[in-house]
Amino acid sequence: MEQPAASGPPNVAVRAAEKRGYAVSKEQPERPGRPTLDAGRSGGVTVVGDPPRRPHARQRISTTLDLIRANPTGRIALKIFIAIAGALVVTIGIALIPLPGPGWLLVIAGLGIWAVEFHWARRLLGFTRRHVHGWTQWVTRQSLPVRLVLGAVGLVFVATVVWLSLKYSLGIDVVAEVMHYLATH
Structure with missing residues (x-):
């Protein structure tokens, strides 16, 4: 048999x-x-x-x-492919950070792609995971008023980043437009 x-x-x-x-x-x-x-x-x-x-x-x-x-050729090709794919995802993520959306998520995903082949990216991804987990645990232990203040600060930060992004990249000053609208109506 x-x-x-x-x-x-x-x-x-x-x-x-x-x-x-x-x-x-x-x-x-x-x-x-x-x-x-x-x-x-x-x-x-x-x-x-x-x-x-x-x-x-x-x-x-x-x-x-x-x-x-x-395969030695496969090893080099894989390293090049992983480097390019990770760089592309990280670049798109960095471009999206000031805009509302998944900017940081894409940066971390690109880091995860790099971590497949590069040890430094694996260490950086572990560092990021530890600190995000630590921050999340700390916030969940806080009282409701503290969490509300943290949320409000986060919203103000995101609103400021969006306002500055629109103002300096597209030339649209949202605050001035709103003030003009309120003054004329």
């Missing part, structure tokens, strides 16, 4: 990578619900508890990235 294949990256991808001379790790941690060899029975009978599940998306992405990194 044949032994069951070791769980790991897709066999076609492994064979293709090995054919080209690249080393691909076939070891993966054991996952529940996967076929296992029952040592207590003779003949290597495979016992299946649950039906086999497809690997999670993270595991698939990790395996794909490992296969790409196994």
Whole structure:
């Protein structure tokens, strides 16, 4: 009887990578619900508890990235692609910071893209997560009046940034327009 294949990256991808001379790790941690060899029975009978599940998306992405990194050209191409994609998302996020919308969210998403390939971005993303989590925990421990003041300060800050952005980038002075409207009507 044949032994069951070791769980790991897709066999076609492994064979293709090995054919080209690249080393691909076939070891993966054991996952529940996967076929296992029952040592207590003779003949290597495979016992299946649950039906086999497809690997999670993270595991698939990790395996794909490992296969790409196994090739020297793929490793360089991946680094360039990640650098460009992260820079594009971060640049769009920075451009959107003064406007109402997901500016900071896009900056953090771009940092997450860079963190796939660059260690400095992974550290910076961890730093950002820790401080945002700490700020959020601190605010939730405060009384309602303090949270209302913090919210009001945040709204004033956002309104000021929007006003200055419109005034200096588009030449529209919203405050002057409102004052003119109130004076004429």
